[in-house]
Amino acid sequence: MDPGDKLLNMGVLIVATIVVAKLISLLITPRSGKRLPPVVKTWPLIGGLLRFVKGPVVMLREEYPKLGSVFTMKLVNKDITFFIGPEVSAHFFKAPESDLSQQEVYQFNVPTFGPGVVFDVDYSVRQEQFRFFTEALRVNKLKGYVDQMVAEAEEYFLRWGDSGEVDLKNELEHLIILTASRCLLGREVRDKLFDDVSALFHDLDSGMLPISVIFPYLPIPAHRRRDQARKKLAEIFASIISSRKSGGTTENDMLQCFIESRYKDGRPTTDSEVTGLLIAALFAGQHTSSITSTWTGAYLLCYKEYFAGALKEQKNLMQKHGNKVDHDILSEMDVLHRCIKEALRLHPPLIMLLRSSHSDFCVTTREGKEYDIPKGHIVATSPAFANRLPYIYKNPDSYDPDRFAPGRDEDKVAGAFSYISFGGGRHGCLGEPFAYLQIKAVWSHLLRNFELELVSPFPEIDWNAMVVGVKGKVMVRYKRRELSVN
Template identity: 45%
Template structure:
């Protein structure tokens, strides 16, 4: 992939006057990024940004839709409620699936959030302390020195029983009225947090909910596994380990 992108970038550098686009394509934008001193970022950095964009915009959504569908398919009671919600929202089978209807699919939305809580795509979030940061934990006071790197694991943080009761159980209702366990500050890190949280999270919800809405309405989904697959923490983007097949039958 690095070789492929490097070749494309070099070709763009070698032919600056060729008509590639109106200059608003993402490659043109990346190649024009400058530091405060006016220098351009390197081709290696452009390549890294392109690869990051590809993984962030495609692979994570693919993994998220996989986990969400697996959890729903493995719980008949949740599946029944999902189908009922789809029938209620899409009361006219011939109506187009639009933005407003997608937003009405609250249970599907919460199922995706719960799947991300149990199986976040990234196992680590990294931040740099820009100043000394006082932290109180376990009744003790600590200081994170300026310049130190801080590593946070959503996989650990989102399974803390003090925040999410029965943390290993798939329970989309934990996000609903009366519970809203995710509202404790920085308790839910499915898309990171703070100033550098994922800017594409709203698009990700629309994308995955659109895919799953069509699948659940058009097909009867039956899991062909006895238990949920283990989580592959060694993967770059955390997906299922081993086979986890599902049968699709046209409704």
């Protein structure tokens, strides 16, 4: 036989052997029967890491039209399955912790919050600690906090002159941390230790980097400063707690609520736990409130019709209540509430929510497709993307607070979990009422006491921040005046 023919026959034999082996494998290997979601095409080994780090929302915008509302991306050694839209997100928000857990995916918070709290304890203990938050944010407590919020706003804006220009973003960041210090951390911090504690919180905050999510204990300078700040904060609050207990004094703040909290077995909270819970509360609220306050102002100053509507509401309330502002009056500000809610829809500070799947489960899309989600997947949803779905929201990229007005209620028409800026279900944000009251207290004061004009371009989104906010300065020209009710 010709050598060329021998080579050809050998090649055919090899190909045939491979084909037969593959057929036999398919016949004898049991099929899983799982209807797995479509998979994003990624690089070997690193998967979609580069695309994810570059911007998960950009990735979602590219893949959602092609793959639909449920799809999986490999990220190094993990599979992340994304749920987009209320129809597939119900299990994400309603599943018990035993099925979908927060603890594993948020472990990077432990060095910042400290030991023995939130994500460093098992679920039963975490549930009791969340109960402490709930009790600290009851209406009777919120009413006292509002009085402090209003007083802080009044005092802060007295520093402004009769006219001038300010960076609104910077101003609101300062005011929110002052308010949070008084309502959450306590009078001792606000009156005597604000500068020290604020600097320590800055070091804590600066120690929360993108690399921290993957390597929270990496020995880098930012992490060392974080750990030193955490230790000093613990010492400061231990001293304050001891002073309150020994002096028998009490205050209307979250610190006092945590000091007085008891677990079901009667055990009181430790000083370390109180400090950790306070840090967690401040981290949950400070950035989100200042960011949302800034976006609310930027939109109001660009959309004159909504600004006029918010002013008219303030005039009506002043005719009814005079210059008084308290919890109940803030609760009547429906127009301002919708303006804040719409800013939050467009710019939720937390753009990704994550869970770790401990069991297999099934989801059904709006189109009726069923997918099986395997145990071990990281499950994710994105408020920043889901809040702009065009089949839920008309002109979803436009600022339109009236979409939440009675009769339209666009966030309710498509069902639960159509609006997820504050999460939802079992893990919905406990601080939502506090946040709205805080932002209303700020903006009701500004609307009543100043003429305002945005003089810089409309701000861009800072996608590089851990908590996504406003990029650059937001320059506003102001002129002091009292709002006329006539």
